[in-house]
Amino acid sequence: MNNYIQELLSFFYNFSDELSSNNIISKINKNQISIDYLSDNKKGDVASNFYLIIKRKIIDKNYDFISHLNEKIIKIDFIKNFELSKNGFININLSENFISRSLINIYKKNFLNDINFGNNKKINIEFVSANPTGPIHVAHLRGAIFGDVLSSLYQKTGHEVVREYYVNDAGSQITKLSNSLYKRYLEFLNKKIEILDDEYPGEYLIDIARNIYKSDKDLWLHKDKKERENYFKKFAVDHLLDKIKSDLKLINVNFDIFTRETEIENSNVIKKLFAILENKDLIYQGVLPKPKTDDLEWEPRNQLLFRSSRLIDDQDRAFKKSNGEWTYFANDAAYHFNKYQRKFDKLINIWGSDHIGYIARMKSILKAIQDKDNFFEVLTCQIVSLIQDKKKIKMSKREGKFITLTDVFNKVGKDPIRYYMISKKNETAIDFDLDEVVKKNKDNKVFYCQYAYARASSVISKAKNLKLFDEKSFDIKDFNKNLTKEELDIIKLMISYPYLIYQSSFNNEPHRLINYLELLCSSFHSVWNKGKDNESLRFIDENNINHTKYKLFWIECFRIILKDIFSIIDINTPESM
RNA sequence: GCGCCCGUAGCUCAGUGGAUAGAGCAACCGCCUUCUAAGCGGUAGGUCAAAUGUUCGAAUCAUUUCGGGCGCGCCA
Known part of the structure; x- marks a missing residue:
């Protein structure tokens, strides 16, 4: 039972169902109920807005919310107590017993057992898919890392993931x-x-x-x-393609399968798809309207069209050229049909923002061949501008002038690239300042976090040298009396980690990992420095072995959590720096 | 013209309809006889682009305007 936040949410969902079916409240939108476990504003260990949501919906004037909540919440074993704040938040404190059990679960490394919401569903994540007409360049970098980390997150949450690269080797x-x-x-x-x-x-x-x-x-x-x-x-x-593969290997991006457009062309999959679409009256001979782009020489031509406007798109799309060849889109549609035939439970594509206009027609294809609403999802990455000498680096494909992945790798290295590319929302355009990121290794948060890990590791290794690291003493109950408030806060942050993984994966938002990681590391550095001012607050205190064993326990857990996050982002975990 | 994304501190960016809007960098002031100072503490910095609306409550949702980015062909 590591995912207590999810359980708490379910509790409130069920609570609201019960209240509305007993006509105590009118219907509410359950999605509004939230659990706050990260913000500084919360007063308890976690806080919920539940009462604020139902307050105005109460029909029964005699209803005594607090005693009812108390009666129910007392049965939840991980809750110590709660209070209703003046402005309506329910502030909840976790029981010490639960916290210590959760910490032991982290130590035993089974803390992610409860977030297996994938149930081994097969997910295909297609990303990069850069044309094999040149080396990988910086425009592909973000999608590569976003796709890779997202894949790892899905694996963490119990999905069977196939990382796929579509090779446009035709046309x-x-x-x-x-x-x-x-x-x-x-x-x-x-x-x-x-x-x-x-x-x-x-x-x-x-x-x-x-x-x-x-x-x-x-x-x-x-x-x-x-x-x-x-x-x-x-x-x-x-x-x-070999070059692309070896370039991607530099930043640890690897694929399970490369599917070639020529394979699709040479198979009969496009004919099968065509038959299905024709059968549904989604194919016809027609003329496309003149595009709205300026300065365009346009001659209307009769050709084979896909009636995507009947599905999701705002207009129909060409399936065959006027010379009878299949269009790129037709091949791509066949490729997606091929992925569908391979029995995945879900397809995710990661595209650059320059392909946003392409989403509607591809969704139309998927809608034509199957019924599930969320079967096919496209996530887009906005562009990354490279900054050097305070100026944007301009790239020109025509002149063959572009910054390659190898260029950036040689200048910056794997970890800062991976860390930075995943630390911002994929839908935000970002600036990647090559000078800032390498400047004395100081301005990059990846070193800040790795340093926290290295510091924690140095404590553990020193403790082992002093023979103070005793696993048998780690089954501890009343640690709350032996640790400072700041340390307890870190522990509470750590035990919320499973839910963070769940949220990041479920919402396709790997950047949340980074926010959490930086919060965790900053808290750690802060506690570390307390030991500089006050010797009794150091992690290793040979005059107080009892305190020391409690501290070593949570620091070891801290290392485990950090190692887990680092493994998802796929950056190094240096034992010393 | 149409579609999508974005606009939050000087800069780069977080922010789940909720409590006093945050972090890093840059600026300024402090902290190494110490488990790693690649660190910590503090000061200063905001009309959350603007307006209107919805709501008990809006940076967050809706509409409009302004500004920026990416796209819109039988290309790939």
């Missing part, structure tokens, strides 16, 4: 890539070349071309164009 961009690579290859044969505006100028293609030249010499000059194009396509994509 005209790949043809252009193939042509650009061929030109670089021609360079090795001393031919003069010119890279066109819409081709890929990046120097990374030169290295790939060199490989082809080394093994094949002038072989491809004499081959037929189609054969050569296909070979160069595959060669380029394979190499760039």
Whole structure:
């Protein structure tokens, strides 16, 4: 029973049901009931607004809320007492017995047992999916880490997660890539070349071309164009995908599966999807309206359309080009149908904010092929602006000038990247200041938190050296008499951790981890420094072994919680710094 | 023109309809004979873009306006 906050919420939900079915109150919106366990404003260990919600809805004038609540709440074993504040909050204090049991659960590392709300549901999380036309650059960084941490959170809460990357290895961009690579290859044969505006100028293609030249010499000059194009396509994509994988490995982002667009194209999945849509009268031959964009040469054309406006989208979308080829969207729709066929309970996509306009049509596809409302969810990441010398770094894809993941990694390192990218809401555009983040390692909170862990570890190792670290003495009951208020506050914060994980996962908000982590670490540093002013408040006091064992117990728990958070964010846990 | 996101301290950002709106950085003043000063304590800094509304209660919800970002094609 680690998730006591959830239990408390359920208690109030049931309470309100009981009150309304007995006609004591009129109907309320239960979603308004909340439990406050983090804010500074709360007066008890936790606080609820329950009374404020029902107060105005009370019909029975003789109803005595406090004694009724008292009668019910006394049966909850983890509650010590409660009081109704003048302004209507219910302030609740937890029983010492419960707190010490919870702490023992943390020590035994079974504190997350109760937040298994996933019940082994299969979740597919698709993220990054950057086109294999160049190295991973900074625009993909945020989605990569958001997707990775979100996946870990879902795993923590009992879901079976598949991390998936969709490889767009078909279409005209790949043809252009193939042509650009061929030109670089021609360079090795001393031919003069010119890279066109819409081709890929990046120097990374030169290295790939060199490989082809080394093994094949002038072989491809004499081959037929189609054969050569296909070979160069595959060669380029394979190499760039390897590069993407190894780049992502630098920041510990790994995938379970890479699905290629060409696989989808070559399978019959698109035909199957097409049949389903046609059967539902969602496919027709028609003409799209003129787009609202300015400066657009527009010729109306008759083509195969998907009637997405009947579902979620505001207009219909092209399924086939006028030359009869499937559109990118059609392939992508087939890919999502393919994911559906793989029997996931839920699909989550993480897209950059530049794809927001694409969400409605894809949701329309998913709605057409299945009934569940929340089966398919798209989470978007707003852009990250890189700041250097107090200025935004401008990137130009056309000139092949962009900051790659490797550039940022070499400058900053894995932990600050992962920490910073996950510390802000995904829907907020953020500035990532490369100078601030590396400046003397001081301005970055990741070091602040790792330092807290290292300090805690140094206490434990010193205690072990002094033979004061005795596990057998950790089954303690009356720790509240042996610890300071500040220490008890940290302990109460720690035992709310399971609910925090539950909330972060349920709401797709990994950044809450960071808020919690920083609060926890700041409290720890503060308590640490109390020992500087007052020797009796140090964690290890050889003159007071009794106090010491209580302190060592919660510090070990603190390390366990920190280690758990660090493992989700996937940053190092340094024993010393 | 339309859609989505955002606007909170000088800067970067938290903030679950609820109690006195917070943190870090920058500024200023203190704290190392000590389990790690990569730390701690304090001071100062706010019309939560604006207006109206809903509510017992709004930074949070609704509407409008202003400002910023990202998108809107048979591209991918």
